[in-house]
Amino acid sequence: MTEKQQNILNAALKLFATEGVTSTSTSKIAKSAGVSEGLIFRHFTNKEGLLQAILENGREKSDEYFNSVMKVKDPKERLLMALHLPFVIPSDEYDFWRLIYTLKWQRGPMEHEGMDLFRNSLRQAFEELNYANPTAEAQLIEAIIDGVTTEVLLKDIYPKPLLDCILEKYKLK
């Protein structure tokens, strides 16, 4: 991976996240990355290929988050870990997650293998805790993580009081 190749990826991620994929032209990316427009196509075939490269690049990060939750054995601890997720995203990853959340509405939610394992591990935690409807509970906690992450990415909030409210609902405090 050359330096210019990295510049392209960085510039494209920032532009895709802030202005949207279709509103970002390849010429704008090239200008922002300080390379010729042709180089984008040499390295990434086309605009879609560039987007996919960004997505693959970030998938490793997201898998780490999911794994850090799944490896926790104690069910209560695992839920605690899951509910912390929105608050442990480092701000230099915000652009990537904004991109993910934007793409959801045009291309559907990301549904790779790791995501399924994550969902199952949550459901299993609720089963072990004898919740009445573990599947629905897993769906809800996913929705909460989703909604809270949206708040974190779009507004600037005070994490602590919000997290306290969440944990109280699940009696994890």
Add this chain to the structure above:
Amino acid sequence: MTEKQQNILNAALKLFATEGVTSTSTSKIAKSAGVSEGLIFRHFTNKEGLLQAILENGREKSDEYFNSVMKVKDPKERLLMALHLPFVIPSDEYDFWRLIYTLKWQRGPMEHEGMDLFRNSLRQAFEELNYANPTAEAQLIEAIIDGVTTEVLLKDIYPKPLLDCILEKYKLK
């Protein structure tokens, strides 16, 4: 409002919601609405004007939802009403709400007057119920409505078990 004018609004809403605003060309809208492309500009000045017309058109709907919650006096009943919101959206409004949720990431969340009143009425309900941090609680319930609405709009879920889980967390059952 002519029939063709309505056709344009309907076609544009559907295309904007499913493919995104910037990926939808005015010629595509015209073709889908069965009118000449020029008519779009006669009636709505430009593409942005068309989007604004759609948004104003839908604001009445959203205000009705918020008002139906705010007019409830009893705080528990009001929270109950608010948490029902994601499940009372009729499916013929899905396109509009998908559009709203998409735009959030490019143009920021919609922040009109009615939204502020809604937020305050939720905070006040938590105050009356003597919650420790009403502001954070209002933020959380907003995030939950947001996340659950996302699930409703993007996946097909069973509303009842999910709603049950939510109400149990707030001891509203």
Add this chain to the structure above:
DNA sequence: TACTTTTGTAAGTGATTACTCACTATAATG
């Protein structure tokens, strides 16, 4: 009926789009 306003169209406009091509500079390899 005569006149004005509104609604609608078809054929344009220049600018921008994603992408290609011919070519050069650099680096790796035998």
Add this chain to the structure above:
DNA sequence: CATTATAGTGAGTAATCACTTACAAAAGTA
């Protein structure tokens, strides 16, 4: 050193973009 593969450029391409303009049909109004 000679050869070959890779990295990089800049000037193209046709297609599409949002939008305009000139003009006709329709509808309202006196």
